[in-house]
Amino acid sequence: MKRCYKILGILIVLITIGGLSGCKEKEKTASSDEGGNIQKEVTVCDDNGTKKTITDMGGRTVEFDTEIKKVYGANPMATILLFTLVPDKIIGWNEKLPNQEILPEAYKNLPVVGSMGTKQQAASAEEILTYNPDLILYAQAEINKQSAEKADKLSQQLGKPVVLINGSLESTESTYELLGEIFDCSERSNELIQYYKDTLSNIEKTKSEIxxxxxxxxxxxxxxxxxxxxxxxxxxxxxxxxxxxxxxxxxxxxxxxxxxxxxxxxxxxxxxxxxxxxxxxxxxxxxxxxxxxxxxxxxxxxxxxxxxxxxxxxxxxxxxxxxxxxxxxxxxxxxxxxxxxxxxxxxxxxxxxxxxxxxxxxxxxxxxxxxx
The missing domain is CATH 3.40.50.1980 (Nitrogenase molybdenum iron protein domain)
Structure with missing residues (x-):
C-alpha cells in the first residue's frame, strides 16, 4: 500500500486526507491571523481512503466523506461563506433574502430551511435531514467552550458531522484556508483571502494618517x-x-x-x-x-x-x-x-x-x- 506524508506541525488544523490517486504536495508555512490563530498543518495521505478527518477551529475532531455533495450552513454566517466558495453544495438559505432577484438563476429558488444552534428562524432536525446533507457547517464570531458544545449538540441532533468555524472578520484567512482544504478548492479560497488582505492593508495605511x-x-x-x-x-x-x-x-x-x-x-x-x-x-x-x-x-x-x-x-x-x-x-x-x-x-x-x-x-x- 502506497502512503505519502507531509508533516508541517499542527495547532489549528489537522487534516487526514484519503485519496484515490495519492497525495499532492503543497507547501504551507506557519502564520498567525488577525484573530490570533496560529495556523500549522499536518497532512497524512492514504491511497485507498474515502474519509477526511480534520480538527476544526473549536479543536474538535471531525470525520466526513471525501465526496461532499450537499452542505447545510446551520446559520447565516456559515451559509454566506459557503455561498462564496461552493454555492452549488448549499441546501438552502437560512431566511428569505432581500434583493433575491440579483441572484444567479440556480440559487433564486433555493428553499428557506431555517437555522439551528441560534434563536433566529429555528429549523427542526427532521426537516434538515430531509435534504440529506453530507456535512454541517456552523459558524460563530467567537470560538470558545460554549460554541464547541453547541457544535457537538448539533451533531448529536442531526447525526451528521459538524465543522465549527470562526466567522469573524479577523479570522477570515484561517477560515478560508480550512474551508479550502475541506472542499478541495484552495485556489478559489486563496483568491478571496488575497482580496481580504489587500482590503485591510489599504484601510490600515490610510487610517494611520488620520x-x-x-x-x-x-x-x-x-x-x-x-x-x-x-x-x-x-x-x-x-x-x-x-x-x-x-x-x-x-x-x-x-x-x-x-x-x-x-x-x-x-x-x-x-x-x-x-x-x-x-x-x-x-x-x-x-x-x-x-x-x-x-x-x-x-x-x-x-x-x-x-x-x-x-x-x-x-x-x-x-x-x-x-x-x-x-x-x-x-x-x-x-x-x-x-x-x-x-x-x-x-x-x-x-x-x-x-x-x-x-x-x-x-x-x-x-x-x-x-x-x-
Missing part, C-alpha cells in the same frame, strides 16, 4: 428605537474602529448588545449615527429617529449625518457579521472620511460582488443602493 483630533465620534444604534448598541470590543461594531472612527459606546464591555437611554446618547454627542435595518423590527429605525424631536440637538442629527448601513443580499455592517463587511469597511471609510479615503464605491461594489458571489450587478442596482 490624526487623533480628527477622529469622528460614531454611535451605532440598533432596534426600532435605536437605543441598543455595541461597545468597541463587540464583533458587531468593530468596523468603526477599523476605519479610524471612535465608538462613543466604547466603555460598554463584552460582545453582547447593551440597552442605553437617550440621555446617554445625548451626552456622547456623536458626529455620526449608524443604524441597522437588517432585522424586521428595525425597518423604521431611520424614520423613527429623524422624526423624534428628542434627538434633534445631537450633532449627527443636526448635520444630517444619520446613515443606514447598506444591505444587498446581506448586511454590509452587521446582522450577521459576514464577509460582506469587506465592502462595508470601504463604504464606512469613505462615509466617515471622504477626504482621506479615495474609494470609487461603484467600481468597488461591482468588483466585490463579482469576486465573492460571482454576480454581475447592473449599474442601476448599484446606483439605487448608494442613493438609499
Amino acid at each position: 490624526k487623533e483630533e480628527e477622529k469622528i465620534k460614531v454611535y451605532y444604534g440598533k432596534e426600532e428605537d435605536a437605543l441598543t448598541t455595541s461597545g468597541k470590543e463587540s464583533v458587531h461594531a468593530k468596523l468603526i474602529e477599523l476605519v479610524g472612527g471612535k465608538n462613543v459606546a466604547d466603555a460598554i464591555e463584552g460582545d453582547s448588545d447593551a440597552a442605553v437611554n437617550l440621555e446617554e446618547v445625548i451626552k456622547w454627542q456623536p458626529d455620526v449615527i449608524l443604524l441597522s435595518e437588517a432585522n424586521k423590527n428595525e425597518k423604521n429605525a431611520y424614520q423613527n429617529l429623524i422624526q423624534n424631536t428628542a434627538w434633534e440637538n445631537i450633532p449627527a442629527v443636526k448635520n444630517n449625518k444619520v446613515y443606514v448601513s447598506p444591505m444587498l443580499l446581506f448586511s454590509w455592517f452587521d446582522r450577521p457579521p459576514s464577509i460582506n463587511e469587506l465592502i462595508g469597511i470601504k463604504w464606512l471609510a469613505v462615509t466617515l472620511y471622504p477626504d482621506y479615503y479615495e474609494i470609487d464605491m461603484k467600481s468597488e461594489i461591482k468588483e466585490f460582488y463579482q469576486k465573492y458571489y460571482q454576480i454581475d450587478l447592473k449599474e442601476e442596482v448599484i446606483t439605487d443602493m448608494l442613493q438609499q
Whole structure:
C-alpha cells in the first residue's frame, strides 16, 4: 500500500486526507491571523481512503466523506461563506433574502430551511435531514467552550458531522484556508483571502494618517428605537474602529448588545449615527429617529449625518457579521472620511460582488443602493 506524508506541525488544523490517486504536495508555512490563530498543518495521505478527518477551529475532531455533495450552513454566517466558495453544495438559505432577484438563476429558488444552534428562524432536525446533507457547517464570531458544545449538540441532533468555524472578520484567512482544504478548492479560497488582505492593508495605511483630533465620534444604534448598541470590543461594531472612527459606546464591555437611554446618547454627542435595518423590527429605525424631536440637538442629527448601513443580499455592517463587511469597511471609510479615503464605491461594489458571489450587478442596482 502506497502512503505519502507531509508533516508541517499542527495547532489549528489537522487534516487526514484519503485519496484515490495519492497525495499532492503543497507547501504551507506557519502564520498567525488577525484573530490570533496560529495556523500549522499536518497532512497524512492514504491511497485507498474515502474519509477526511480534520480538527476544526473549536479543536474538535471531525470525520466526513471525501465526496461532499450537499452542505447545510446551520446559520447565516456559515451559509454566506459557503455561498462564496461552493454555492452549488448549499441546501438552502437560512431566511428569505432581500434583493433575491440579483441572484444567479440556480440559487433564486433555493428553499428557506431555517437555522439551528441560534434563536433566529429555528429549523427542526427532521426537516434538515430531509435534504440529506453530507456535512454541517456552523459558524460563530467567537470560538470558545460554549460554541464547541453547541457544535457537538448539533451533531448529536442531526447525526451528521459538524465543522465549527470562526466567522469573524479577523479570522477570515484561517477560515478560508480550512474551508479550502475541506472542499478541495484552495485556489478559489486563496483568491478571496488575497482580496481580504489587500482590503485591510489599504484601510490600515490610510487610517494611520488620520490624526487623533480628527477622529469622528460614531454611535451605532440598533432596534426600532435605536437605543441598543455595541461597545468597541463587540464583533458587531468593530468596523468603526477599523476605519479610524471612535465608538462613543466604547466603555460598554463584552460582545453582547447593551440597552442605553437617550440621555446617554445625548451626552456622547456623536458626529455620526449608524443604524441597522437588517432585522424586521428595525425597518423604521431611520424614520423613527429623524422624526423624534428628542434627538434633534445631537450633532449627527443636526448635520444630517444619520446613515443606514447598506444591505444587498446581506448586511454590509452587521446582522450577521459576514464577509460582506469587506465592502462595508470601504463604504464606512469613505462615509466617515471622504477626504482621506479615495474609494470609487461603484467600481468597488461591482468588483466585490463579482469576486465573492460571482454576480454581475447592473449599474442601476448599484446606483439605487448608494442613493438609499
